[in-house]
Amino acid sequence: MESVLSDRLRQTGWGAAPRAVRQVPVAMKVVVAGGFAVGKTTFVGAISEIDPLRTEAQITVESLGIDNAGPINGKTGTTVAMDFGRITIGPDMVLYLFGTPGQDRFWFMWDELARGSIGGVVLVDTRRLEDCFPAVDYFEALDVPFVVACNLFDGVATHHPREVREALRVPSNTPVVLCDARRKSHVQETLVLLVEGALRKATAASGRSAR
Amino acid sequence: MTQSPHPPRIVRPYVLTQGRTKAPESTYGLEAQVRALVPPQQLDRAATPEARGIVELCQRSTSVAEVAARMTLPLGVTRVLVGDLVAVGALAVDVGAPDAATDVALLERLLDGIRAL
Ligand SMILES: Nc1nc2c(ncn2[C@@H]2O[C@H](COP(=O)(O)OP(=O)(O)OP(=O)(O)O)[C@@H](O)[C@H]2O)c(=O)[nH]1
Ligand SMILES: [Mg+2]
Numbered sequence: 001m002e003s004v005l006s007d008r009l010r011q012t013g014w015g016a017a018p019r020a021v022r023q024v025p026v027a028m029k030v031v032v033a034g035g036f037a038v039g040k041t042t043f044v045g046a047i048s049e050i051d052p053l054r055t056e057a058q059i060t061v062e063s064l065g066i067d068n069a070g071p072i073n074g075k076t077g078t079t080v081a082m083d084f085g086r087i088t089i090g091p092d093m094v095l096y097l098f099g100t101p102g103q104d105r106f107w108f109m110w111d112e113l114a115r116g117s118i119g120g121v122v123l124v125d126t127r128r129l130e131d132c133f134p135a136v137d138y139f140e141a142l143d144v145p146f147v148v149a150c151n152l153f154d155g156v157a158t159h160h161p162r163e164v165r166e167a168l169r170v171p172s173n174t175p176v177v178l179c180d181a182r183r184k185s186h187v188q189e190t191l192v193l194l195v196e197g198a199l200r201k202a203t204a205a206s207g208r209s210a211r
Numbered sequence: 212m213t214q215s216p217h218p219p220r221i222v223r224p225y226v227l228t229q230g231r232t233k234a235p236e237s238t239y240g241l242e243a244q245v246r247a248l249v250p251p252q253q254l255d256r257a258a259t260p261e262a263r264g265i266v267e268l269c270q271r272s273t274s275v276a277e278v279a280a281r282m283t284l285p286l287g288v289t290r291v292l293v294g295d296l297v298a299v300g301a302l303a304v305d306v307g308a309p310d311a312a313t314d315v316a317l318l319e320r321l322l323d324g325i326r327a328l
Contacts, residue, residue, distance in 0.1 A: 024244045024246060024305040025272065026307060026317060027242035027243070027274060028317065029240075029241070029242045029312070047328065053276070053277060054280055055241070055276050055279045055286055056279075056285050056286065057286040057287060058288075079285070084276055087324075087325075087328065089320070089324030089325070090320075092320070093320055093321060094274075095324070095325070096241070096242050096274060096276065098241065098276070113241065115240060116240055116307070116309065118312045118321075184328075188326075191325050192326060195318055195321050195322045195325060196322065198313070198318050199315065199318040199319060199322060201313070202313045202314065202315045203315055206315055
C-alpha cells in the first residue's frame with residue numbers, strides 16, 4: 001500500500017507511537033439460515049440496532065476450487081450477498097446476526113459465516129418445509145447448537161411445532177418454536193433459546209475437560 | 212490488470228488491490244474488529260478514498276463485515292485493504308478469541324444481554 005502513506009509519515013513513526021488504549025468488544029456471531037424468502041432479513045432487522053447491512057463477496061471460479069480463473073474475467077465470477085445486523089450487548093460485547101445468502105449452493109459462504117459462530121437459527125416457512133432441509137443438515141453436520149423457528153406468515157401457525165419437529169427429525173435437544181420474524185420479542189426469545197443451548201453445551205464440555 | 216471490458220463497479224476494487232483478490236482465508240473473520248490507530252488527517256494526501264474511508268470509519272471499532280458494507284466494497288477487497296493498512300500501522304484488527312463461541316462466561320454474559328434487550 002505504498003500509495004496510501006508517505007514515507008515521511010511512516011518515518012515519523014506511527015508504529016512507535018503509543019497505541020490508543022481502547023477497549024475492543026468481544027464479537028459474538030449467530031447465523032440466520034433457511035430457504036429463499038423465509039424471513040431471514042426480517043428476523044435480523046427486527047432486533048438489530050442498525051438496518052440490516054448488505055455485504056457482497058465476489059466469488060471466482062478459483063475459489064470454487066477450479067484452477068486458472070482470475071477475477072478480471074467477470075465471466076468466471078459471481079457475486080454472493082448476505083446481510084447482517086448488530087446488537088451492542090455492552091461496551092464489552094457485540095453480537096452480529098448474519099443471514100445466509102438465499103442460494104444454498106454457496107456452501108463455502110456458509111462456512112465463512114458459521115466459523116466461530118455460536119450456532120444457528122433455521123427459519124422455516126411451514127408451507128414449504130423442505131426448503132429448510134439443507135440448513136438443518138448443515139448445522140447438524142457441523143454439530144453446533146441451533147433452533148428451528150417456524151415463521152408465522154399471516155400470523156397463523158399452519159403446522160404445530162411438534163409436527164415440524166417430527167417432519168424434520170431434529171435432535172430432541174434442538175428447540176422448535178413458533179416465531180413471527182417481524183416481532184422483536186419473538187426474535188429475542190428465539191435467540192435466548194439458542195444461547196441457552198450453546199451455554200448448556202459449553203458447560204457440559206468444560207465439565208468434561210475439567211475432569 | 213490491463214483493459215477490462217467490465218463495468219467499473221466490478222473492476223475497480225481489484226484495481227485498488229492491484230489485482231490481489233483475497234487475503235489469506237484464515238485471517239479476518241467477518242466479525243473481526245477493525246480499529247484505527249491514527250486519525251484520518253494523518254493519512255497522506257495520496258491515500259486512496261477507500262483507505263481514508265476505512266480509517267475514518269474505524270475510529271470506532273467496526274467489524275470487517277460492516278467495513279465492507281459501509282464502504283460498498285466486496286469482502287475480499289476489504290480484507291486486502293484492511294491488511295495493507297494494518298501493515299503500515301494505520302489499523303489494528305482484533306480477530307477475537309477463537310473459542311469465544313464456546314466460552315461459558317461469555318455465553319452467560321450474552322444471554323443476560325439478550326434477555327435485557
Ligand atoms: N406475514 C409475515 N410476513 C413475513 C414474516 N417474515 C417475513 N415476512 C415477509 O416475507 C418476505 C420475505 O422476507 P425476507 O426477510 O426478505 O426474507 P429473506 O429470507 O431475507 O429472503 P431472501 O434473502 O430473499 O432469501 C418479506 O416481504 C417480509 O415482509 C412473518 O413472520 N409474517
Ligand atoms: Mg434476505
